Amino acid sequence: MSHRLAATSNDARAKLCPAELDPVRVPAHVAVIMDGNGRWAQARGLPRVMGHRAGVEALKATLRLCSDWGVKALTAYAFSTENWSRPGDEVNFLMTLFERVLQRELQALEAEQVRIRFLGDLDALPEKLQALIADATARTANNTGIHFNVCTNYGGRRELVLAAQALATRAARGELEPSSIDENTLAAELFTAGEQDPDLLIRTSGERRISNFLLWQLAYAEIHVTDVFWPDFNREALLEALLDYQGRRRRFGGLDDLRAGALGS
Ligand code: IPE
Ligand code: IPE
Ligand code: MG
Numbered sequence: 001m002s003h004r005l006a007a008t009s010n011d012a013r014a015k016l017c018p019a020e021l022d023p024v025r026v027p028a029h030v031a032v033i034m035d036g037n038g039r040w041a042q043a044r045g046l047p048r049v050m051g052h053r054a055g056v057e058a059l060k061a062t063l064r065l066c067s068d069w070g071v072k073a074l075t076a077y078a079f080s081t082e083n084w085s086r087p088g089d090e091v092n093f094l095m096t097l098f099e100r101v102l103q104r105e106l107q108a109l110e111a112e113q114v115r116i117r118f119l120g121d122l123d124a125l126p127e128k129l130q131a132l133i134a135d136a137t138a139r140t141a142n143n144t145g146i147h148f149n150v151c152t153n154y155g156g157r158r159e160l161v162l163a164a165q166a167l168a169t170r171a172a173r174g175e176l177e178p179s180s181i182d183e184n185t186l187a188a189e190l191f192t193a194g195e196q197d198p199d200l201l202i203r204t205s206g207e208r209r210i211s212n213f214l215l216w217q218l219a220y221a222e223i224h225v226t227d228v229f230w231p232d233f234n235r236e237a238l239l240e241a242l243l244d245y246q247g248r249r250r251r252f253g254g255l256d257d258l259r260a261g262a263l264g265s
Helices: 010-016 037-042 048-069 088-111 127-140 156-172 183-187 235-246 257-262
Strands: 029-033 073-080 115-119 147-154 200-203 222-225
Touching (some): 037 048, 048 073, 048 088, 048 235, 073 088, 088 127, 115 127, 147 156, 156 183, 222 235
Parallel strands (some): 029 073, 029 200, 073 147, 115 147, 200 222
C-alpha cells in the first residue's frame, strides 16, 4: 500500500500547493519558533499548559501543510535550554505531553513517510522520553518524506559549545588539524548536521527575537514574525508566511540580479 505523502510526486505536490504560491520557490527548509501558547490560554481564562496542548494540533497541521506544499524540512522549537527555568509543573506537563504525543502520533508519522529527529541535548530529558525519541528516530530514519526536526532541550549556544568540545577532542587526539577546521567541519558537528540551513524562520506571538534558536544556521534565513499565537497558527497564517518569503530578494551579501544587470556586469 502506498501512503499519501510517499505517493505524492512533484507534480501532484504542485497541485496541492495553493494557487497563490509559486511551487518552484517554496522554501526548502522552514524553521518555526512556536511561541505564545501561554498567552493563548490565558486569553481564554485557561491554565497556560492548555495552550501547549492546543499547540500540538497547530504543529500537526503545519507539518501536514508543509509536506503537501513541497517544503522538504520543518524544524520546530519545542523546548529551549532556558525553558527549564519555568515552574516545575509546567516543565513536567511539557515532558509528559512530548511523551504522549510521540506515542500517539508515531504510527501516523511512519505511515506518512515523515523522518523525525530530535535536536538538542537529549541526555537531560526524562529517560522514558529519551527511549521514545530513540525509537521514533530509528523507526522513521529511512522514510523518504519531509524531515521533521523537533528541537527539544535545544540551545544554539549549547550546540556550539558541544561542537567546540567535539572538535577540540579530535584535535587533542591528533585526529584533526586545527587550521583545517572550516565552516563545513563545524556545521557537521551541529545537531542539524546533514540538513541544509533554513530558508525561512517564522516566529509567532509577535516577539522579535531569536531566543537562542539555530544561531549558526539562521545566518541568511528570511524572518517572518506574526502576531498570531502559536495555537492559532493555521493554513492562512502559513500561507501568509510563505507569500512573504516569496516576495523577498535574497542577496546573501551580494547584489540582486536587477542591480547587477543595471551596472552592466
Ligand atoms: C511557547 O509558548 C512554547 C514553549 C516555550 C514551550 P510559551 O509557553 O512561551 O507561551 P508564552 O510566550 O508564555 O505566551
Ligand atoms: C522560545 O520561546 C522557545 C520555544 C518556543 C520553545 P520562549 O517563550 O521561551 O522565548 P522568550 O522567553 O520569549 O525569549
Ligand atoms: Mg514564550
